[in-house]
Amino acid sequence: MSRRCAGRSTSTSPSFRERPLEGSYPYLWLDAKHVKVRSGAHVRSKALVIAYAVHETGVREVIGLDLGEIGSEAFWVEFLRSLRARGLQGVRLAVSDQHEGLKHAIERVLACPWQRCTVHFVRNMHQHCRPSQRGLVAAALRELFQAESGAQARERMGQVIERLEPTVGKVCRLLEEAEEDLLAFYAFPPAHWPKLRSTNPLERVNREIGRRSDVVGIFPNDASVIRLAGALLIEQNDEWLVCRRYLSAESMALLDAANGRDDETENNEREEVMELNAA
Structure with missing residues (x-):
């Protein structure tokens, strides 16, 4: 101690x-x-x-x-x-x-x-999609929060939005607006990321x-x-x-x-x- x-x-x-x-x-x-x-x-x-x-x-x-x-x-x-x-x-x-x-x-x-x-954000996004879509949305958002770097997360952001736009457009708009705040933890040591993102x-x-x-x-x-x-x-x-x-x-x-x-x-x-x- x-x-x-x-x-x-x-x-x-x-x-x-x-x-x-x-x-x-x-x-x-x-x-x-x-x-x-x-x-x-x-x-x-x-x-x-x-x-x-x-x-x-x-x-x-x-x-x-x-x-x-x-x-x-x-x-x-x-x-x-x-x-x-x-x-x-x-x-x-x-x-x-x-x-x-x-x-x-x-x-x-x-x-x-x-x-x-990020955990509360995912829960909030569930309110803007049908129950049958929630698993798909949660999995897509996890891709952003479990990337190997901030650059990779931002690259994935565009891919996720493009993939989800046809079915959950409001989720995509909210995600775009919150991008900077959701990915801020990537500017810090990787060992800290799991404890900083939520x-x-x-x-x-x-x-x-x-x-x-x-x-x-x-x-x-x-x-x-x-x-x-x-x-x-x-x-x-x-x-x-x-x-x-x-x-x-x-x-x-x-x-x-x-x-x-x-x-x-x-x-x-x-x-x-x-x-x-x-x-």
């Missing part, structure tokens, strides 16, 4: 949600779940937002948790800025499902590429939060949501910190080579973009 892991258990932290974030976090996953919360005489649907990240050492962490109104761009901007205020830096790629306003918020606050979850690595803890939320049904207040989710996430975070690295140190060292640039240059460019967005 690394010294960093041994010294950073968060179970006794006075403020898990507000702890400083040290070092760089090249990969960030964002997830939002809708929960029902009582507010006076009304019941409102709110967004429980969770941020997971991989530290530069290859260790996975839960780095953020918040609750707010349904996730508009303003909501996501505020959440991402709170992470930056605590020290989040060096994000090379943000991974999530498609949430309203999130892509623009990532661009404004983090100035990094966005990877749209939010599936987080499904186990997300399912448990969802299961317990379903048991509660309607939460009495915001604090009760944070307590339930926070307890589960602190436990998960401690488990991640003491287990083997999520991504090996050797593969993390390939990040700069894969991107063809150094951290100082990249951080300077990000600062310039964020200054322009804030202007």
